[in-house]
Amino acid sequence: MRFLMRRLGFYLAAFAVAITLNFFIPRWMPGDPTTRIFLGLRGKLTPQAMDALRASYGYDGNLWDQFMVYLGNLAHLDFGVSTTNFPEPTSSLLFYSAVWTLLLVGLATAISFVIGIGMGIYSAWNRGGFFDSVFTPVNVMLNAFTPAIVALILFYAFSLQWRLFPLGRAHDLGIEPALTFEFIINVLYHATLPVLSIVIVTFGSWHLGMRNTMIGLLNEDFVALAKAKGLSDQRIRYRYVARNAILPQITALALTVGYVLGGALITEYVFNYPGLGKFTLSAIQARDYSFIQAQLLLLTASVLIANLISDILNLILDPRLRSRTQE
Amino acid sequence: MKKIGHLLAGVAMVGIAAGTGAAFADDGDVVLRLMPRHTDAHVENFNPYNYGGPSGYVQDFAYEPLWIYNVFHPDQDFPALATSYDISDDLMSVTYHLREGVKWSDGEDFTADDVVFTFNYSKEHPDFPIGFDHYNTETDSGSITGIEKVDDHTVTFTLNKPDSLAHYNIGIVFPLPEHIWSSVDDPKNFANVDNVATGPWTQITDFSRGSFQMCRNPYYRGNDENPIDCLMFPQLSGNEQVIAAITVGDLDWAGDGMTDPEITYTPKSEYNHYWLPPDGDTNLQLNTTKKPFSDLAFRQAMSMAIDRPTILEISTFGLTTETPYPVGTGKFFEAWFDDEALAPYKYLMEYNPEAAAAKLDEAGYTDQDGDGWRDNPDGSPIDFDMRVPSGWTDWVNTLQTVSENLQDIGVNAKLRTMEEGAWFDGYPTGDYDVYIMWGETHATPWFIYKSMFNPGSMIPGQVREQAMHQMRIPEIETLLEEIAATTDVSEQHAKMTEIHKLVAENLPVLSMFANPSWYQYSTRRFTGWVTPENPYVRPMMHGGVHERVKHALSLKPIEGAQ
Numbered sequence: 001m002r003f004l005m006r007r008l009g010f011y012l013a014a015f016a017v018a019i020t021l022n023f024f025i026p027r028w029m030p031g032d033p034t035t036r037i038f039l040g041l042r043g044k045l046t047p048q049a050m051d052a053l054r055a056s057y058g059y060d061g062n063l064w065d066q067f068m069v070y071l072g073n074l075a076h077l078d079f080g081v082s083t084t085n086f087p088e089p090t091s092s093l094l095f096y097s098a099v100w101t102l103l104l105v106g107l108a109t110a111i112s113f114v115i116g117i118g119m120g121i122y123s124a125w126n127r128g129g130f131f132d133s134v135f136t137p138v139n140v141m142l143n144a145f146t147p148a149i150v151a152l153i154l155f156y157a158f159s160l161q162w163r164l165f166p167l168g169r170a171h172d173l174g175i176e177p178a179l180t181f182e183f184i185i186n187v188l189y190h191a192t193l194p195v196l197s198i199v200i201v202t203f204g205s206w207h208l209g210m211r212n213t214m215i216g217l218l219n220e221d222f223v224a225l226a227k228a229k230g231l232s233d234q235r236i237r238y239r240y241v242a243r244n245a246i247l248p249q250i251t252a253l254a255l256t257v258g259y260v261l262g263g264a265l266i267t268e269y270v271f272n273y274p275g276l277g278k279f280t281l282s283a284i285q286a287r288d289y290s291f292i293q294a295q296l297l298l299l300t301a302s303v304l305i306a307n308l309i310s311d312i313l314n315l316i317l318d319p320r321l322r323s324r325t326q327e
Numbered sequence: 328m329k330k331i332g333h334l335l336a337g338v339a340m341v342g343i344a345a346g347t348g349a350a351f352a353d354d355g356d357v358v359l360r361l362m363p364r365h366t367d368a369h370v371e372n373f374n375p376y377n378y379g380g381p382s383g384y385v386q387d388f389a390y391e392p393l394w395i396y397n398v399f400h401p402d403q404d405f406p407a408l409a410t411s412y413d414i415s416d417d418l419m420s421v422t423y424h425l426r427e428g429v430k431w432s433d434g435e436d437f438t439a440d441d442v443v444f445t446f447n448y449s450k451e452h453p454d455f456p457i458g459f460d461h462y463n464t465e466t467d468s469g470s471i472t473g474i475e476k477v478d479d480h481t482v483t484f485t486l487n488k489p490d491s492l493a494h495y496n497i498g499i500v501f502p503l504p505e506h507i508w509s510s511v512d513d514p515k516n517f518a519n520v521d522n523v524a525t526g527p528w529t530q531i532t533d534f535s536r537g538s539f540q541m542c543r544n545p546y547y548r549g550n551d552e553n554p555i556d557c558l559m560f561p562q563l564s565g566n567e568q569v570i571a572a573i574t575v576g577d578l579d580w581a582g583d584g585m586t587d588p589e590i591t592y593t594p595k596s597e598y599n600h601y602w603l604p605p606d607g608d609t610n611l612q613l614n615t616t617k618k619p620f621s622d623l624a625f626r627q628a629m630s631m632a633i634d635r636p637t638i639l640e641i642s643t644f645g646l647t648t649e650t651p652y653p654v655g656t657g658k659f660f661e662a663w664f665d666d667e668a669l670a671p672y673k674y675l676m677e678y679n680p681e682a683a684a685a686k687l688d689e690a691g692y693t694d695q696d697g698d699g700w701r702d703n704p705d706g707s708p709i710d711f712d713m714r715v716p717s718g719w720t721d722w723v724n725t726l727q728t729v730s731e732n733l734q735d736i737g738v739n740a741k742l743r744t745m746e747e748g749a750w751f752d753g754y755p756t757g758d759y760d761v762y763i764m765w766g767e768t769h770a771t772p773w774f775i776y777k778s779m780f781n782p783g784s785m786i787p788g789q790v791r792e793q794a795m796h797q798m799r800i801p802e803i804e805t806l807l808e809e810i811a812a813t814t815d816v817s818e819q820h821a822k823m824t825e826i827h828k829l830v831a832e833n834l835p836v837l838s839m840f841a842n843p844s845w846y847q848y849s850t851r852r853f854t855g856w857v858t859p860e861n862p863y864v865r866p867m868m869h870g871g872v873h874e875r876v877k878h879a880l881s882l883k884p885i886e887g888a889q
Contacts, residue, residue: 031748037379038751052454052515053378086379087518088370096368096536152567160571167571173538173561272568274536279367282564287748 007311011304018300023070026284026292033057033083036286057083059289070293080290084282090290093279094298098261100170101275104191104268105260108198113253115199116206121242123207124214125233136211143204151197151270158193159271165193168272194271198264206249213245247317251310258306261299356556357884358540359853361580362572363869365564368536373522375501376456376514383870384560386501388879389432389524389541393423393442394498395873396770398865401662405877408437408502408525414814418489421497425480430546431504432522432529439476444505446474446484448514455514458500462487468783471497491814495770499873527880528558537562554884573849574599580879582845582867586644586720598851602859602866605648605658605841607766607775609722611713611729612795612836614759618703624690626834630675632683632732639840642724647840652676654827655779657841660772665824672831676838684736692738700739710739711760714753717744722763725839754795757787764792765842773810773819776826779836780804796835803829852888855881 034053054060058069058080073080079090119139123132158164171177171186217223218241226236263277276295283291363383372381375390387395394412395405409423429437449457462469470493475483486493504523511517522531522541529544542557543550561578563569570585572578574595585592585601593599613620613629620626630653639647650657652664653675674682687693691704702708713730715722726742733740740761745753753759767775775793778784780803784794803826810822830836846866848856857866857878864874864881 029748030746030752035748035751052456055454083379085366085368085370086377087372087516088368093368155567155571160574163575167575167577168563168568169537173535269565270567272563272565274368278564282367285747 004311004315007308011308014304015300019071019074019297022293022296022300023067025296026287026289027063029284029287031287032059033287033289034059057081057086074297079294082283082288082291084286084288084291090294093291094276094294097263097274097276097279098298100273101261101263101268101277103170103187104194104273104275105198105264106257107191108195108202108264109253109256109260111195112199112203113206113249116203117210117242117246117249119203120207120210121214121237121245124211124218124241124245125237127215127218132211136207139204139207141204142200143202143208145201147197147201147264147266148270150200151194151267154193154197155270166190168270170274190273194264194267194273197267197270209252210242210245210249213248214241217241217245250313254306254310254313255303258303259299261302356542357554358557358559359555359580359879359882360559360561360578361868361879362561362563362569362578362582365569366562367564369534369539369560369562371520371531371534372518373531374514374517374519375503375524376458378456378870381519384541385522385524386870387526387873387876388558389522389526389529389544390501390503391524391526391876392499392501392873393425394494395877396495396498397874397877398768398770399862399874400864401770405874408442409498412494412498414491414494418486418491418812418814420483420485421494422477422481422483423497425482426548427480429525429548431506432524432544432546433504433507434546435504435506435523437502437504437525438479439482440479441505442482442502443474443476444509445500445502446471448503448508452514457503458496460493460496489812492771492773492811495774526876527553528555532557549880553880555879555882558879570595570847573847576849576851579849579851579853580868581847582869583847584845585646585847588646592847596849596851598849599847600850600856600858601847602857603646603843603845604859604862604866606844607659607768608650608655608657608841609647609725609839610655610764610766610836611839612762612764612792613834614757614761615796615798615835616757617760618707619692619709620760622690623834624686625692626837627675628683628686628690628692628736629733629738630834630837631677631679631686632736632738633729633837633839634678634732635676635840636678638725638728642728643721643840646843647721648843650676650838650840652827652831653834653838654830655836655838656766656772656775657838659768659841660775663772663820663823664827665820668824669827669831672828675831675834678732680732680736687736687738694737699737701737708739710741712741712743713761713763714743714745714750714759715763716747716750718747726763754792755788755790757785757790757795757797759795762792762795763839764795764836767793772823773807776803776830777807780807798833798835800829800833800835850885852885853882854885855883 032054034050037053038050059066079094081087082090082093085093119135123136126132159167166189169190171183171190175183175186177183223236223241226240261276263275263280265277265281267273268275268278279291280295283295364380366380370380373385374381375385376382391407393407393409395407397403397405408426408429410426412421412423414421425439425442431437445457446459449455449459450461460470462472470486470490471484472487473485475485477483484497507523508514522529524544527544527547527549528541530542532540532542538559538561540557540559561572563572566583569578569581569583570592573581588601592601613626615621639645639649648658652669653672654669687701692701694700695702695706696708700709713726715726717723723744730740730742754762767778769775778791778793780800781794782799784791785797785799790797806822806826810819813819844865844867850856857863864877865872866878868875
């Protein structure tokens with residue numbers, strides 16, 4: 001319990017630091033929200049109009065006062081108004097894009113995990129076999145591809161040339177979002193290529209991680225014992241070896257899930273997918289302070305929570321850690 | 328100059344099958360789809376003076392100005408809410424005769440009261456950029472002193488001094504409906520969801536974050552001649568997406584940056600077309616308060632050392648247009664050039680490194696400390712940087728070429744790429760060496776030179792981007808005043824030539840090239856587009872190009888087009 005309390009204390013402190021940095025980091029960047037608008041209009045805005053804009057966004061007073069206002073608003077969970085999508089409340093945009101990002105990256109992570117772990121188990125079990133010697137290097141190579149190239153190739157081949165998939169968006173424009181079969185199918189259809197582009201570059205690392213851990217375990221005495229007892233290959237493979245080997249992968253998965261809300265910038269950009277990564281990029285380019293702050297806060301919270309979960313998982317799964325903390 | 332997507336580079340697009348878009352929606356409406364602005368999500372905000380977003384959709388198409396200047400054909404302007412205007416003989420006032428029978432889209436009459444209201448409203452709300460240039464007695468700046476309602480359809484603006492050009496800034500203001508906005512206390516934060524205007528398309532329908540439509544104003548006077556029922560604005564946020572959308576028929580009209588249109592755009596669909604007429608000129612702004620730029624001979628040598636043909640063809644992908652004279656403006660204002668008077672300065676635009684080197688030798692710029700680079704005549708080293716935002720590919724390439732050209736003649740000039748915001752923050756200080764900078768566009772070059780030579784824009788800490796050279800030329804200031812004090816067009820032209828000559832003789836900026844105006848269109852579903860053969864208006868569809876509404880109204884749907 002002491003261990004957990006100590007971790008909790010650390011997370012709270014980290015969160016407090018994050019709240020402060022979230023405010024100051026965007027403001028340390030050169031330029032401000034009006035700069036970008038001015039640049040976009042190529043001097044068609046007068047300095048007076050620019051000052052007016054700055055005032056309307058509430059970014060004209062001194063920094064300390066702004067910080068106090070920010071803290072006060074945060075206490076009421078008020079994230080302010082987005083300047084890139086003025087005057088939309090930041091929270092509604094954040095929610096909108098977070099939902100699509102959770103779907104896109106969540107789905108991709110799940111698929112990538114299942115495929116990667118499955119292939120890892122198979123190739124470790126048949127180490128040196130045809131499957132292992134072909135797919136292991138190929139998957140490692142795919143893992144090294146940049147997401148931009150994969151996404152663009154998929155986009156140009158399947159969306160533009162063969163027209164098998166839509167050019168982008170999360171769903172067709174004509175369809176009202178609702179929990180209907182038609183809408184869900186449409187969403188999945190639109191998500192296919194974006195998800196695929198993420199899966200292609202990520203499942204290789206699960207494959208490799210699982211395969212390597214499993215190969216280590218295969219040489220352990222308990223495997224030899226299980227074989228000697230005459231247990232079926234099937235049983236040894238899944239109940240004895242894979243089950244042990246997957247523990248570090250689960251920890252890694254928890255951490256990956258924490259970063260899901262960082263979005264998948266390149267994929268979202270290429271497929272015009274309304275996810276957090278794309279919104280955040282625009283927000284950073286446009287110095288949309290309130291959106292940057294809120295997104296960083298969301299990301300910090302999700303990473304910290306994922307860490308906490310992984311701590312708890314470790315506590316449950318690793319008896320050594322548990323006994324030490326109970327002293 | 329527009330930020331060009333880098334993702335496209337290196338990945339070739341292949342042939343495209345037929346598209347699926349239809350000019351006629353399911354309910355039979357004719358819909359024109361266009362993309363004035365990249366965005367990640369649409370927002371329900373239709374405030375015409377929120378320049379961060381909605382202005383690009385509702386100005387011109389929904390809100391009409393008093394007068395639409397036809398920049399390509401100044402003798403064929405389009406009267407809008409005013410049918411004519413008169414400048415008084417003493418040039419101290421401008422009177423607008425408003426169109427009779429115009430109704431707002433909610434059925435109320437448009438009258439002089441709305442114009443008077445808009446004027447007073449902008450005075451009460453200086454934080455709301457309506458754009459009237461109010462005269463300020465304290466600072467003695469601005470031009471309009473008041474407005475007077477003569478009758479229900481006539482208003483007179485009074486000016487603080489004789490000004491034949493004031494109408495250029497008054498005519499383009501979009502009047503607001505008094506019966507709506509008079510109850511709005513904080514206009515800059517007003518989302519104007521109901522969007523009451525006088526233009527051809529005002530009614531917002533089918534709003535979602537992914538797209539929205541602006542459909543026919545039931546009270547628009549020209550409804551009978553307008554075949555387009557709705558404008559549709561799809562949400563898109565990248566150049567690749569926009570080009571792909573136009574290719575497959577999801578978009579009719581766009582204005583996105585392209586690097587290699589003959590490879591990445593036109594071959595992709597038989598309907599894909601583009602035209603990139605010259606826009607404002609790009610100049611190198613030399614800080615003339617610093618050595619060596621304070622010396623005319625050095626500036627002249629710099630200008631002659633630059634290989635402009637290479638910059639045109641290679642650095643800017645052949646998409647820019649040559650600038651004929653070293654006068655800070657280019658082809659956009661071609662009609663104002665007196666070729667005979669300016670011919671003697673043409674040599675400054677020609678690539679001649681030998682002459683540039685000789686000029687530097689003669690002026691005493693030689694290598695005195697033996698480091699291989701030329702030094703100032705007083706022996707101090709020359710070592711400067713030229714700033715450009717990183718990612719503005721064509722400009723970065725341009726300065727790369729310029730720095731190579733200068734290094735070839737022994738001048739240690741370096742390219743310095745900066746983050747956009749830092750670049751932007753850097754110039755008001757007045758402390759820099761060289762910036763590459765866009766030039767403005769307007770109905771007349773007078774406004775360009777006014778920005779370039781306004782002493783108020785050269786104060787360190789408040790330096791503005793067109794006056795970064797910080798060189799005062801009093802003769803030009805006088806000539807600008809004289810031009811504004813006459814309505815005689817030939818006199819204005821003659822005086823403009825004097826200004827051109829003074830710029831060429833002083834070279835406060837180095838003229839580079841005219842940027843392209845981006846314009847892509849698809850002939851899949853509409854005809855009547857502006858083409859190089861029929862350039863009836865400026866063809867771009869982004870905010871600030873007021874003629875775009877006339878362009879849209881000139882389009883005809885192709886019957887049965889898919």
